[in-house]
Amino acid sequence: MAHASTADIQTFVEREAKAASVPGVAYALIDGDQVHTGHFGQTKDDGGRSVSEQTAFAIGSISKSFTAFAIMQLREKGLLELDMPVSTYLPELEKAAVGAMTVRQLLSHTSGLSIVQGNSNQTDVTTDRDALKRRVVYLATITPARAPGEVWDYSNANYQLLSRVVEVLSATEFGDYVESQILKPLGMNDSRMIDWEHGPDDAAPHRPWFWTKVQFDGRGTGRGSLGQGGVMASARDMATYLNMMMNGENDILTADSKAEMMQPASSISPSYGLGWFIAPERGLVFHSGANPGFEAFASMRPDQKKGFIILANGGSGFGFGETGYLRRGAAVLALGGQDERRPGWMMKAAFLLIVALPLFCLLGAWRSWKRRASIKAKGRGIAHSRIWMPLLAAVGFAYVLLIFLPGSFGVNIQTATFFQPDLGLLLILSAIGIAIWAAIHSLVALYSRA
Template identity: 40%
Template sequence: MRHILIAVLALLALALATSAFAQTSDDLDAFIARHMASSGAPGLAYAFVDGESLVSDASGVMRSDENAPVTPHTLFRIGSVTKSFTALAIVQLAEAGQLTLDDEVASHLPVFETQAPITLRQLLSHTSGYSTVQGNAAASGLTLSERGVQMAQDGPAQAPGTGWTYSNANYQILGAVIEALSGQTYPDYVESNILRPAGMHDSHVLNGEPVEGLATGHQPWMFGRRPHDAHWGDRGHAPSGGIVSSAADMARYLSLMLNGKDDLVSAASKAEMVRPAGEGSPYYGLGWALDPEGGYALHTGLTPGFEAIALLEPAQQRGVVVLINASGGMGYGEVQPLLYGVTNLALGEHYEAGAGWGPRSLYLLMLLMPLVYLAASVSAWVLRDGLRAKSGIAGIFSLWFPLVMSGVLAVVLLGLLPRLFGTTLGGLALYQPDFVLLLYACVITSAIWAVLRLVIAHTGPRA
């Protein structure tokens, strides 16, 4: 009798949870429809985990110019959410006795012996000293071993352990450690020791080869979007952002991380992964960013044409994942309201999107500047007699100063501005191709205006 009563109560609790989510799902459907239209995102999939209950759903299409629908099994690039899988692999090797988290990297990768000591924990927690720009540097065509050699030769931008800086380089080096200790490639290790045992049969690690069922990414382009087909990844970036997965598979992954059981790793190790990794990393654990006040562990992911978020609420055994086959624009076509709005609504929390006027204003400024310089060029020709009449030191200065400022503008827009985004100009072009085009347009039109003034002043009849 007691067993029957327990079973009935369990079924009643599950029914109540399902009913509550059904109500939330109605709000989610309306929210998703509204924000997909405003952002231009072609497709979205999400999953919600509550104890043993796993719910997943999807909306939209896999590619903007086709009709194939997104489903809970459609593959998306999950970007930096991959870091939690890389950290999980390191923890597995630690539990197998092949390493400790406080080992020096050089003890597993001798090429680092010439550098200041860096520990695996510092790599896991982004306190190794490698910079964001170093992590975003091109690694196409490099194996993880070769990428490790490159990072060892470059060395960290600051002394290890002296500060927190998010860098893909940390997890690329960890991928090289996984290969060195396991004797397997990073994709083979993760697929055979994490993805398949977790029942994540949709998921794969990109290695440069096409993957069937992967949605097409979409980049922002002049207030709209365009498909981005070159998304097969490369080996050098695999541990920092190379996994493709589905909402259904990610629900299984979050459920495993929340179940409090020994399976892929021990329950104690799972708990350690979502705690601060050390004094220098109060808001980052082992592959997970932390929100101590809210009690969340989460990670976002951004790759060309895709954005994702995965969130854990360990105390409540709840989790959410949202996958979108579009990356956000500079104030226009943003997808963050979709990411965070769906996440909050799935957890029963309020969400209100911000105006985003900062990046929007910057985009509009870059859009207007070329038009202003072109108008100034026309004006220079119309007022050419005045330019030709300039003389003396003041006249020479007024003629040559715009050319100097044009050079300064080129340095600022093409050199310094991309670094504010933590990348190079080429890296920024992968995520914001229209914005980079506008940067070039600003530099070119400013140079045309400055040179045209000089040509007009020194040719033709003088006043």
């Protein structure tokens, strides 16, 4: 696909932001030494300020590239080696299973830690100075899903460990290190680590709520999660950051180290480097990011010195209010590539089914209770299995709704509710509705046999 004009990108962003109920968007297109920025909407959906190129958004997992960058800086200072076990730098992990993972395996998501393990503590939003240290103590108690170096599996836990390595080796709190050694030297003056109090010029997060989005006033992350998703940045500043990654120069990191970050980390990780996803056959380096109420997408073509960043203060919904087409579609318009497909009706139908499920369950419970007299008339003709089968079915459905379905997306029900409160609420209500139906059905069956 040919690159679109800046006017076409702006038109696309405005149209799709409205379709996805996203209050505000900022983006930047890098083309060599040229940077074009654009924006749309408000920092809040209730009359906030207009979004600008200086507006700070949480960039979610794009923050992992900053953590990887910090690790590479420490390597260049001779403070660590990528192929040494992480317990070399975190002695408290010496006897833990996670201690055998190498720094490179953590950087490239080949450590053996799973996506579910990495997302299990996303709702820990504590902010005291020991939060990251406690997170590492917790990780020392878990058994990785696979052996190190066996498979690729994206896991936030990898970057929680890496951020603690930065903290220990630099003798500086992780967030302070990123600000003083990366953001400030690059002149990213509108950017910082999340400080849990949104400034008047910041974009406010908005989480999906059925067919719209509602402002989220809680904390989207804690200090223990800064290494995986703790950076807030403006579109203009992110353009500076991406330009630095592609400039081929020795500055706050050598050109060789930057290039290494954007190459396959190993044969087990052909599509991920060190803090970046890569598509070598398409010449692309990219990463998406999500915090509760925020979505972001960064992409680069380093050989062409072209890049694109888009930031949105609306979290993606399920079926309705999805932001994927907005983010990835804008990137395709900016840099070319395979056309992005608009979400189809199946996800919408699935969401509507989940909306209706609690109502169907309660209707079934009401019908069973209403028919109890006619069922009683059948007396002992009611099979004994009519008593316990509904309860067994309820347990099975609860497992599917509260464990299996969230797990298929790599999260638990708490994390699913944290990012998509409408979907999480519906899954919980559905499980409760099925439990009520089963209880009523079983009680009626038991009553009929009395």
